[in-house]
Amino acid sequence: METRYRPRTFVAEALLIVIAIIYLVPFYFVLLNSFKTLGEIMVDTAAWPQAFTLKNFSASWEAIDFPKVLLNSVLVTSLSVTGMVIIGAMAAWRLVRFPGKVSTVLFIMFISAMVIPFQSIMIPLVQLTKNIGLINSSPGLIVIYFGFGVSFTIFLFHGFVKSVPLEVEEAAIVDGCGDQRLFWSIVLPLLKPMIVTALILNSLWIWNDFLLPLLMLQDRELRTIPIALYSFFAQYSKKWDLAMATLTMSAAPIILLFLSLQKYIIKGIAAGSVKG
Known part of the structure; x- marks a missing residue:
């Protein structure tokens, strides 16, 4: 049976297109102004460049040592997210498959940790990391990210594990599969x-985070991209041309990651929302 294209469908699609365009406007301004001189940006940020120039990219590349800060961001993001995903998946599976009072209390504790504002604990956090020797180090920053992000990751996996058929695991156990092999090979x-989904969401958060690296890292060699970008904005001068070029270069890796994996996001969130 042929589905009719109704006016209501047209209005809904047109509305979604308009919303999408609105969300893309900031990307348009960043990309457009990354090819303009500072003078052109100050005159009219929305105007088309008089002549496209790549000088902003080369200048910002050298000014902040972009390969170094890019490597720092990649290492911090990848290691933090990897730890969150592995531990989050293991913990969620254990909490779901072995229900009881202890599992319930632990899950409630993880969920409760998600509602604590970072601003309320950032001063004690900095003092604590200083006392235990984690301040001003990439491993220390990774540990802090892991602590803040693992609760949300467990929450995501907890709902998804409930959608996994228990019969599959029971069949593997009957065949003599142990707990570790069951998790790594089957689950x-x-x-x-x-x-x-967890990889994308956590990567977007950590890659663009500014406040935590600002508090934790003082060494110039350890800077991530958001901290390096901040150096273009001094008290009496703002290098918008270099900042826009840096934003364009820094956004490219995470956008490519998102586009390459986006087909799994809706599937993961939808499946994680069923059965509780």
Whole structure:
């Protein structure tokens, strides 16, 4: 039976297109102004460049040592997210498959940690990390990110694990599969959609985070991209041309990651919302 294209459908699609365009406007301004001189940006940020120039990219590349800060961001993001995904998946599977008072209390504690504002604990956090020797180090920053992000990751996996058929695991146990092999060989591959979802969401957060690296890292060699970008904005001068070029270069990796894995995001979130 042929589906009719109704006016209501047209209005809904037109509305969604308009909303999408609104969300893309900031990307348009960043990309457009990255090819303009500072004078052109100050005159009219929305105007088309008089002549496209790549000088902003080369200047910002050298000014902040972009390969170094890019490597720092990649290491911090990848290691933090990897730890969150592995531990989050293991913890969620254990909490779901072995229900009881202890599992319930632990899950409530993880969920409760998500509602604590970072601003309320950032001063004690900095003091604590200083006392235990984690301040001003990339491993220390990774540990802090892991602590803040693992609760949300467990929450995501907890709902998704409930959608995984228990019969699959029971069949593996009957065949003599132990707990570790059961998780790594049977359960983890079935969690792929949620793994990708957790990877994307946590990567977007850590890659663009400014406040925590600002508090934790003082050494210039350890700077991530958001901290390096901040150096273009001094008290009496703002280098918008270099900042726009840096934003364009820094956004490219995370956008490519998102586009390559986006097909799993909706599937992961939808599956994680069923059965509780």
